[in-house]
Amino acid sequence: MTAVLGTSSAAARRTGGPRPPHQLAGTSALLRLALRRDRVMMPVWVMVVAGLVLAMPGSLENVYATAAERADAMATMNANSSMRAMYGPVFGDSVGALTAWRIGCYAGVLAAVMSLVIVVRHTREEEETGRQEMLSASVVGRRAPLTAALLAALVANAGAGLLITLGLAGRGAAGALALGLGVAGTGMVFAAVAAVAAQLTESARLAKGLTAAVLGAAYVLRAAGDAGDADGSSAAAWLSPLGWQQNLRAFAGERWWVLALVGAAIVAQGVAAYELAGRRDVGMSFLPTRPGPARGRLATAGALALRLQRGAVLGWTAGFLLAGLVFGQMASGAADIVGDNENTRDIIARMGGQTGLTDAFLATLAGLFGMVAGLYVVASVLRLHGEETSQRAEPVLAGAVGRLRWAAGHLVIAFGGTVLLMAACGLGMAIGHGDGGAAGAVLGACLARLPAIWLLGGLAVLLVGAYPKAAVASWAVVGTCLAIGWIGPALDLPQAVMNLSPFSHLPKLPGAEMTWPPLVILTLLATALTAAGLAGLRRRDVMS
DSSP: OOOOOOHHHHHHHHHTOOOOOOTTTTHHHHHHHHHHHTTTHHHHHHHHHHHHHHHHHHHHHHHOOSHHHHHHHHHHHHHOHHHHHHHOOOOOOSHHHHHHHHHHHHHHHHHHHHHHHHHHHTTHHHHHHTHHHHHHTSSOOTTHHHHHHHHHHHHHHHHHHHHHHHHHGGGOHHHHHHHHHHHHHHHHHHHHHHHHHHHHOSSHHHHHHHHHHHHHHHHHHHHHHHHHOTTSOOHHHHTSHHHHHHHTOTTSSOOTTHHHHHHHHHHHHHHHHHHHHTTSOTTOOSSOOOOOOSSOOOOSHHHHHHHHHHHHHHHHHHHHHHHHHHHHHHHHTHHHHHTTOHHHHHHHHHHHOSSOHHHHHHHHHHHHHHHHHHHHHHHHHHHHHHHHHTTOHHHHHTSSOOHHHHHHHHHHHHHHHHHHHHHHHHHHHHHHHOOGGGHHHHHHHHHTTHHHHHHHHHHHHHHHHHOGGGTTHHHHHHHHHHHHHHHHHHHTOOHHHHTTSGGGGSOOTTTSOOOHHHHHHHHHHHHHHHHHHHHHHHHSOTTO
């Protein structure tokens, strides 16, 4: 529903009543509030984004110890369209240039996710929960919440960019600055996208979904353009903010003028968001919500949970299927990509097992997909917490629906959805790999990651049920597992550190011998954590 403002202000002027506050009044107070609320989440995000970038040079030096090896790697990667689609083209053979190639795009994606979470959290989510209406009753300007949210995102992105710049300055000040500005600029572009989405939609979930869809489209455009062009000149890549970041060419003859595109995109979208914010009432939106049927068709708590989460399940499943197809094709040429580089072979062996290179590569991919699926299960479980804090759970529980039935509906979607995701991934990898005889082994390798994924979900259930104020810590756990699995083998971390991740205890399938005890133990632990979380939910007060 769209609501245009202006009537109340005009009436106030005619009657001689109090004038409305300045459009930006209260911005500094709202910014301080936002930073205080995010005093844990924001530093964690900043450290993850910057840490992944700063950990990459050391791992690359372990893999490519000499300039000749780096030059050979550059030629090999640029000649492989699948690798270009995954990481983009390589513009230089220095360690800094390889760092920008290997992690720059993904750091930009993480900064974009961080930004959309921050902006939506302090705009549309505040309106959805009713807190913004109470704040607006005081001296708070109409555009102050949006300004504070964008400034909070700017603080986070500037922090990540500054850490990246300082951490890589020893490898070239100009390149370090370019990479830091590229990552921060990408984050701010999608902060502005989220600002517009928050004005268009009526719920935080839809605002996040719309921004994530734009981010996904940007990645697809960049990947499609780079797959067909090795020099970054593809029109599709230039349509994507992620393509702008890599065409900034950090450590490879920086193109500073590309930053003008980033700035123009931020300003244009920011102006649109401010214009929209001034034309609607608090809590309203410009995209109308489709009304439901006159008579309800959801007879159970499980049906309600499916209705609420079906979009996320379908989106994640489609993404895993497509990613499986792309990476499965890469597995067929794993030997060509790695070449004679023994360090790379050792890293893949540590990640994927001591079998043949192709099997080890497939095992590595299955493990990485499993860790990404951990993000899904945590997000799906935390939907319980979101329903509770937004007070939508209370009307459901006020009827003939017990807490366990209500929670079980969401948990079936969370844990069952991971089965669907990993099956889609295994199917895509098998089709992309093209080896019909290995299809069963690849699918089994993906499904074997489920116990570790369920363990992360069980921990999230425990926090939501017994310690709801600490539920957000679930993201820190899954982020730690991702970091260990992603960069641990490259840095050759001690086994004691690697064992902190449940994925390190799984058999390295396909190729390795199947061992059932780790799978059984992890499944039992996941079950115990889930049961403890449900017991806590049953005992405590709702919204306590």
